[in-house]
Amino acid sequence: MKRAISALPMVLWLTMVPGWAGAQQGSEATGDDAPRAGESSLDALFSQATFWRANNRPDLARDALQRVLAVEPGNTRALRGMGELALAAEDRDGARQWLDRLRTRAPGSEDTARLQAALRREQISNGDLMEARALAKAGDAGAAVARYEALFDGAGPPPDLALEYYQTLAGVDARWQEARDGLEQVVRDNPGDPAARQALAEVLTYRQATRDQGIEQLAGLWRDQERLQVIAPWRQALLWLPQEPASADALRDYLAVRPDDEVVRERLDSVLSGSGGAAVSDAYDALEAGRLSAARRGFEGVLEDDPDSAEAVAGLGLADLRQGRFGPAEQRLARAIRMAPDRRNDWAPALEDARFYRRLAEARALHQKENHDQALQAVIPLARAGGRRGRDAALLQGDILLAQERPQVAETVFRDLLENGGADNDARVGLVRSLMAQERYDEANRIYAELPAEERMRYGYVRDQQSRVLRERAQALIDDGQVYAGEALLHEAVAAAPRDPWARLELAKRMQARGQSGQAAAMLEPLEAPDAEPEALLAAAQFAADQGRWQHALDLLDRLPAGARDSDSQALRQRVENGARMAELGRVFDSGDRWRIQSELERLYAAPPETPAQTGQLANFLVERGESSLALTLVRKDLSKGLERGAPKDFVPHALVLGRLGYDREAGELLRELQRRAEQQPGGAGAFAEARRTLSVAAVDHARQGGDFARAYDEAVMALSSDPHNEELVLALGRVYQEGGLHREAATTYDWLLARPGPQLPARRAAVANALAMDDVDRAEQLLEQAAPLEDGELLLLAARTARRSGDTRSALALAEKAADAHYRANRAGAPAALAGSANPFRKTAGKTPENRWLALADGDGDNDGARADVWLPGNSSPGNEGQHWQPPVREQAVAASAPSAGYYQPGAVSRPAPAPTPVQESARAEARIDRFREDVRQDIAPRVETGLGLRNRDGESGLSELTEVSGELAFSGVPFRGGRFRGVVAPTFLNAGAVSGSAAERFGFGPLADGTASLAGNLEGAYDLIAEVGQSAEQLEAAQSAVDEAQTAYQEALDEFNTQVPPDPDDEDADQVDLVTQDELDALENQVASLEDQRDQAATQFESATSRNVLYEVGIDLDALSDEQRAFVDRFLVSNFGSADFSLEADTPEEYEARSQAVRDLIGGLQARANGYARAAAAGNQTEAGMGVGFGYRGQAFAADIGSTPFGFEITNLVGGLSWAPKLGRNGRFILAGERRAVTDSLLSYAGVEDPATGDRWGGVTRTGGRLGLTFDNGPLGLYGDLGFYHYDGHNVADNQSVEASLGGYLRPVREDGRELKTGVNVRYMSFDENLSKFTYGHGGYFSPQDYVSLSFPIEYSEDYRRWTWSATFAPGFQSYSSDAAAFFPTLAEEQFWMEILASSGVIDSAYYAAESESGFGVNLGAGLDYRLSPGLKLGTRLGYDTFGDYSETKASVNLNYTLEE
DSSP: OHHHHHTHHHHHHOOOOOOHHHHHHHHHHSOTTSOOTTOGGGHHHHHHHHHHHHTTOHHHHHHHHHHHHHHOTTOHHHHHHHHHHHHHTTOHHHHHHHHHHHHHHOTTOHHHHHHHHHHHHHTOOHHHHHHHHHHHHTTOHHHHHHHHHHHHTTSOOOGGGHHHHHHHHTTSGGGHHHHHHHHHHHHHHOTTOHHHHHHHHHHHTTSHHHHHHHHHHHHHHHHHHOOGGGHHHHHHHHHHSOSSGGGHHHHHHHHHHOTTOHHHHHHHHHHHHTOOOOHHHHHHHHHHTTOHHHHHHHHHHHHHHOTTOHHHHHHHHHHHHHTTOHHHHHHHHHHHHHHOGGGHHHHHHHHHHHHHHHHHHHHHHHHHTTOHHHHHHHHHHHHTSOHHHHHHHHHHHHHHHHHTTOHHHHHHHHHHHHHHHSSOHHHHHHHHHHHHHTTOHHHHHHHHHTSOHHHHHHTTTSOOGGGGOHHHHHHHHHHTTOHHHHHHHHHHHHHHOTTOHHHHHHHHHHHHHTTOHHHHHHHHGGGGSTTOOHHHHHHHHHHHHHTTOHHHHHHHHHTSOGGGOOHHHHHHHHHHHHHHHHHHHHHHHHHTOHHHHHHHHHHHHHSOOSSHHHHHHHHHHHHHTTOHHHHHHHHHHHHTTOSTTSOGGGGHHHHHHHHHTTOHHHHHHHHHHHHHHHHTSTTOSGGGHHHHHHHHHHHHHHHHHTTOHHHHHHHHHHHHTTOTTOHHHHHHHHHHHHHTTOHHHHHHHHHHHHTSSSOOHHHHHHHHHHHHHTTOHHHHHHHHHHHOSOOOHHHHHHHHHHHHHTTOHHHHHHHHHHHHHHHHHHHOTTOOHHHHTOOOTTSTTTTOOOOSHHHHHTOSSOOOOSOOTTSOOTTSOOOOOOSOOOOOOHHHHHHHHHOOOSSSOOTTOSOOOOOOOOHHHHHHHHHHHHHHHHHHHHHHHSOEEEEEEEEEEEOOOTTTTOEEEEEEEEEEEEOOSSSOEEEEEEEEEEEEEEEOOGGGGGGEETHHHHHHHHHHHHHHHHHHHHHHHHHHHHHHHHHHHHHHHHHHHHHHHHHHHHHHOOOOOTTOTTSOOOOOOOHHHHHHHHHHHHHHHHHHHHHHHHHHHHHTOOHHHHTTOOGGGSOHHHHHHHHHHHHHHHSOOOOOOOOSSHHHHHHHHHHHHHHHHHHHHHHHHHOOOOOOSEEEEEEEEEEEEEEOSSEEEEEEESOBTBSSOOEEEEEEEOOEETTTEEEEEEEEEEEOOSSHHHHHOEEOTTTOOEEEEEEEEEEEEEEEEEOSSEEEEEEEEEEEEEEETEEEEEEEEEEEEEEEEEEEETTEEEEEEEEEEEEEESSOOOSEETTOOOSOOOSEEEEEEOOEEEEEEETTEEEEEEEEEEEEEEEEOOEESOTTOHHHHHHHHHHHHTTSSSOSEEOOEEEEEEEEEEEEEEEEEEETTEEEEEEEEEEEETTEEEEEEEEEEEEEOOO
């Protein structure tokens, strides 16, 4: 028990420092970028990527990996590399996209897991990570693990944190097995990592069941590597072994390594003596081993048996302390001391620790919550404590001060800790952080370097400060394009070390590159002092040589002491001497004396230089001067003498000549042979880097010029892998990008070059041309403005092209003239040297004050007073050089080309490439480009006459929708101002819609009303017969009544007679015989009366029935079917016009009927007469119109406007016109805003208007007024577009209408070459009108106006130029669907339409509305065009087109002739 208690101080200060540094070492040793099986062809690209990434050029690393993916899109290693590059650039979204691709390709691969882990690792902040480590260090494994896992966000640990996480996890009793499994996996992944093996072995020692295995592994690590880090955990594990004989061998193995370890030897002695330990001792052993859960169980078990065990209570308090539970620890330790006061001295330090670290934890919690002020107030009293406690508090105090951005105060805290505590690595790292926060990088780097290697690895976020040395930092900034920042650091370097010649040399070079020659000379002046060191003289001589001051360079070299004239100085001397000779030869060429030049060339051929170095330098000079034949001859003759005559580097210029003349392969073979020989000599290989770069540039250019962009790119990237900042190589790569169509990459390349010092003319030329190729006119103008005033002919030509693109064609022409003038001055063949550099004062663009911003680019101050300094004057002339002067004799050419070599290759054996253009040829090409451009611009601004004849035929119903249009056009246009073309046009037009006849007449003008009233009149005609029929019943009734009256009279007379007659005396035979009325006769008469009365009653019944008949209904006019409103309207009309609305024949007597029937006849007659008035027939004949339209318009770069009229002579003439604005959006987009008023040309009615032949009323002449918004995108291969329009339709006596129209589409150009193009796409169109006004009755417009219309088409267009011919064809199949609502016959005439509705309701006509329509189906649009250029200014063309859908079809044809006049 005493032994266990005495170990408490060690337990309290025991730290659980994770082995994460080892994990980092292990991950670096795994060879992530090692070539894999089956990838040998890609190894070079992976090596490039690794190299560029290590050299802080992620862009080039990314290019290498992209090339891998171009060959093998699913290469997981390349995908992981791209993801890691994205992470390095802090592009987490990009990294996630690469991870998604990896998961798709190889979800379970190692590369996927690594990139996923790296992405998680990138999201972990160092502050949070240090917090987790602090918890682990304080013994609170559970809290530490929880913090770690919160950082890992539910996933496994990243590789570089795996060891420390699993070692901490092993301290959580319930998760020990998980920790073991994790470490075993790490060891399997990194079998060569000793730190991983040690971490696993240590965790195995934490459990009794695996302790022997862990001890054996730790012993094995010692045996394999004698790793000192193994000793401490090995020893601790041995002390945890049970004190039994089985532990003896393991103890002896350790003592064999550390025989002086008395503690272990005592343990061996105890084991051999058979002594054992109690339960409390075992629990303390578990506590020391970090197995806190086991220790707690042990102590709690003791307390169950002995609740008064002060040792067990103290042990639980110590476990609490180790777990960071400072409050419970304080309580338990205080209780233990009360239970066993005699043990106060043993447990008091732990109790004080518990109290102290509780307060420190509270301060740390405030710090973590960013309550830095309160945290600082809480920690300052704690930091005053002495020893370890004060040190821990002071470390937290420093962290808080850094969080408060008070690095100076934090520095004092950490320095105090180092002064008082010695080699405290945590304090040292804190000091480094404080110094870095103050940008005191050098001092921070020095202190950081004093850290042990493992600590430096552990604190990996502190970067290696050697890269912060001023000069290296300056160069890095300059290479990155931050020239001025780099120069500022060079100034600091010179101030810090005034006698350092190389810092001065670098700064002077920067000054010279910016044209500050005087300042550069002043910077190097101290290097030429009388007491200057040899290094200073050498640096000054190098600068003088760079400037071409050969004699001054020789004077400086002569001052070098004999002992300082090493190989470098000798090489510089040789370069200077050769330079002096070349300067003299250059003066000969510049003299322009052709005889002298020819003589000098012949002398050089007859007596070439003696040494290879001189020969090579001379040959390169001749190439620059255009004397390639002599240069090649000298090189070949010199090589034929063998390579042993000089050092390998002396023949490097020979290779350069071969490369510059296009012999890339031969030059490469020569250079490789020279390098092989040089490598056999000490220090001989360094002279070839620049030659390789030069040859690489030549190889890249030759491949590019041959159209092999893939090979050109490979050549460039391979060369840049060893020299990423070589501006000529980068410029060559930019040209590859540009000519290969990768304009964005080219722009990035040129921007990088333009941000660097040194000559920028080639890069600026290329950048402007590339911006124009991208259609980025603003960028092109910006680049030109940066170089103004422009004097270079090529830049002036580019400025002209830019002005033309911006719409200022006249300024473009003026700039082109200036370009021609500049070219003439700089490259005039055969002109004297002085004249070649002079301006022509009589050219029309010279000497003028700039009129606009474009011409200002080409002018300086504009001061023309006095004599011009740049014009040719007497005394400055001399004959000039007309290009290449010398050719070797034919025999000598053969000898030079076929001479045997010195063993490594055969000169001339490689096939000769196409000869590189000479300066004279380049000049001629430039002049031709300028001339072509000037001619193009003149064509742009020249006046034009355009004439044409067109035919349009639309199938339809004669007199209505049918239309034949014959139109002509005569237009004149010009550019009277700087830009934009004005155009005037007259357009005679003839329209023919056919004759209105047959059923068409019923649907034209007032035809429906006339047809309806005619039907009404016809129906009314039948009413007369009905009235006559009723009249017959009246007559019959009247006759029957008359018969009854007569019979009744006869009967009354007979009755009267019967009653008054006296029969004669029967006996008086002499009495006269009298006819007496007999009873029978009287009865007969009475019966006759009754019969006639019955007949009369029947006639009366018939009469009553007849007079109740509805005459109108019986003739097909049902007034009862009318609505109340309609009936009231009709009644009012009849009363108003005819005095009555009563068509009833009802009467009581025939006499009354006679009056009623006459009234009805009169009413029907009047109505019939009125109806017949509307039913006049339309005049026969064709519907034709003819007239002359006029228009005037303007079109500029983004703005267009026009105004004009529909043809004068049409029935109706309208004013039409429009405005449109289409500015660019970005490089490939365009916004369109347009407003317009246009004629609707669907029919003769809508276009010209018509007159109703019956009434003389006019209607039609429809115009569409409105606007649209649109967006387009076209980057060349792909195009997208969409627009939305709203329009109002109106016409003369035509109902108003509104529409909304939208279209959306896109297209691709599978073929996009000079002279031909294939475009395929898709288009969706939607249209909707408020009203259907497509008919031809009065008030309709005669134009297609569906309520819903949608079409889907797939246009295919092809065009091609062949010599003078240009032809094109269009094929657009598609699907269309539309629906139209029912439409009123007369939308503008309410009364007439109401009458039509009355006629329809009463049954006179079928309907008062046109029926609704809908149709769906397939359609096609065809088109073709052919143009022939008769002369440069005269072009003849023709166009054909056909469009059909359902019953609709339209055919178009036109022929045009365009003539361009001289400006």
